[in-house]
Amino acid sequence: GAVVSQHPSRVICKSGTSVKIECRSLDFQATTMFWYRQFPKQSLMLMATSNEGSKATYEQGVEKDKFLINHASLTLSTLTVTSAHPEDSSFYICSARPRQGTGRTGELFFGEGSRLTVL
């Protein structure tokens, strides 16, 4: 199956620092990637939709200046948590939607997730 890779899988940082999480589609091009946040024992909350070459669309209540999303290429989207605080500690998961014409249109592939701990 298609592979979506997230890096790093785990990161611990000090309060006030910024952390970048990468989401890569390894064997397909993705025009759209989604970023989710998951608290312990809870569901996935959609944070934003990232479209290649354009600005991300954020869900209501998600601070765009806090969670910077860049989708610079068809295989890479990044989420930067700026000036991280302990309440930003969470499991962040990305998913990627293959570009039309790849034969996988309509499917959605998830990364393994990145666990952020802010001290």
Added chain:
Amino acid sequence: AQSVTQLGSHVSVSEGALVLLRCNYSSSVPPYLFWYVQYPNQGLQLLLKYTTGATLVKGINGFEAEFKKSETSFHLTKPSAHMSDAAEYFCAVSGANQGGKLIFGQGTELSVKP
């Protein structure tokens, strides 16, 4: 607008018993429905999906689900539970023209007793 409700945050069954995880949805457009499984500290793996056509959908690992429009339900079943089925299960809904944007239910943790 769309939403998903999973009845029961935790379900416990004995090994070999029937697994039934309930999912009800709300959607203003024809829904696409999904079931995902998540193991601890991992991403999501697609079990099965319904888009159009046959309402009984078969997925991986012996799971299946039936789309019932009249009941707005998409319950997940497996005839005989295995210890390896213990995990978190998420039901999700999307619309046909929503570019893959998924709305997830709260999740159901499945425990399997020996």
